[in-house]
Amino acid sequence: MTDAPNDQTLREMAAHRGFKLVKSRRRKIGAGDYGKYGLTDGSGKPLLGVSDEGLTASLEDIEIFLRKSATSTWKASADAMPSRRASPRRAKATAHQMVEPAVRPRSKRSTGQTPRSAPKIAVKPTPMPTSVPLRIRTARSADAAGVVALLRQLDKVTLDKRGVVKNLERVKKAGGGTLLAVLEGIIGCCSWALIPTLQYGLIGRITVLIVDEGHRREGIATALLDATTKGLRDTGCARIEVMSDIAINNAHNFFRASRFEQTSYRFARAIDAKA
Numbered sequence: 001m002t003d004a005p006n007d008q009t010l011r012e013m014a015a016h017r018g019f020k021l022v023k024s025r026r027r028k029i030g031a032g033d034y035g036k037y038g039l040t041d042g043s044g045k046p047l048l049g050v051s052d053e054g055l056t057a058s059l060e061d062i063e064i065f066l067r068k069s070a071t072s073t074w075k076a077s078a079d080a081m082p083s084r085r086a087s088p089r090r091a092k093a094t095a096h097q098m099v100e101p102a103v104r105p106r107s108k109r110s111t112g113q114t115p116r117s118a119p120k121i122a123v124k125p126t127p128m129p130t131s132v133p134l135r136i137r138t139a140r141s142a143d144a145a146g147v148v149a150l151l152r153q154l155d156k157v158t159l160d161k162r163g164v165v166k167n168l169e170r171v172k173k174a175g176g177g178t179l180l181a182v183l184e185g186i187i188g189c190c191s192w193a194l195i196p197t198l199q200y201g202l203i204g205r206i207t208v209l210i211v212d213e214g215h216r217r218e219g220i221a222t223a224l225l226d227a228t229t230k231g232l233r234d235t236g237c238a239r240i241e242v243m244s245d246i247a248i249n250n251a252h253n254f255f256r257a258s259r260f261e262q263t264s265y266r267f268a269r270a271i272d273a274k275a
Contacts, residue, residue, distance in 0.1 A: 007037070010059060013066045018042050021062065024055050037062055132183050134220070136227045139178040139189070141165045146186030150210055175235075176207075179227055181220050187212040190224040194235065204232035206242040 011021040019039055026034035033054030039047045039062055048065050049057025057065075139147065144161040151157045151164070159167070171178055171191060181188030188211040195205050206228060211220045232240055 007059060010037075010062050010066065014039060014062070017066060019047065019066070020044075022050065022055060039065060134223060135182045136179055136223055137182060139168055139180045139191075141168060143180060143186060144168075147180070147189060150186060150189050150212060151208070153213060154208075154210060177228075177231060179224055179231075181211070181224055183215075187215045188220045188224050190221075190228050192228055192232065194237070195241075200239050202235075202237050203239040203241055204228075204235070204237040206240065209242065 007021065007023060014021045019041055022038040022040060024033045024036045026032045028034060033056065036049065036055035037057050037059060038050035038055040039057065040050060041047055049055050049061060144164040147164045147168075148159060148161055151159055168178060171193065174193060176191065176193040178189065178191040180186050181190075190206060190209045192204050192206045195203050197203055206225075209221060209224060211218075211224075229240060
């Protein structure tokens with residue numbers, strides 16, 4: 001916290017967490033709780049700095065509480081996630097490995113002769129399926145169908161294969177790039193653009209980072225982010241930004257855990273072609 005917080009910024013942070021920032025109504029310096037603040041939940045229940053004598057918290061106190069609350073929420077969410085289920089292939093292979101072939105010996109007959117030993121039957125072991133390693137590689141036009149299936153998991157995305165091919169080429173011509181995470185198929189995608197800015201110079205902006213619903217919380221997003229960060233560093237970017245859908249809370253927590261800080265709000269609207 002290098003800059004002193006202002007009450008408007010903290011009011012928005014509190015609202016994002018479902019809280020409400022309360023400010024003293026005193027207008028005279030030194031009178032009562034002048035210049036003090038408090039924090040309540042959505043129903044008005046006091047959380048911090050609210051007492052019978054008035055408000056007692058400073059803006060710095062409010063900021064520390066909100067940041068700790070965000071961190072605690074992310075950790076609780078991560079701890080509550082069930083452990084990843086074993087893949088059906090691995091479970092099947094394990095069960096097969098536990099079954100040992102057996103040969104039922106013939107019953108012995110009393111013939112007076114020395115019984116011969118049972119014939120040995122050679123059992124050829126069944127080969128175990130090998131696990132497919134995760135690959136991070138550059139997207140190609142031939143990947144359009146897999147990318148479409150992935151992007152359709154985002155809200156309001158109706159892109160088809162032709163649109164993906166066109167946009168991949170546009171991103172490439174603009175100096176950006178797109179990486180894919182591949183197992184037996186495409187399970188993740190990360191695309192970025194290079195943005196020249198007056199205040200920061202050249203920055204790398206991640207425009208989409210998505211992992212297939214069936215493979216989330218397996219480290220796929222982190223692998224994509226690490227590969228993208230290395231590529232941007234090699235390009236000369238000293239700063240990286242990310243665009244995160246405001247409706248996907250888990251994505252926000254992932255970026256906070258990856259040491260991203262919320263530095264601004266992004267506003268967007270469609271351009272009317274007829275205007």
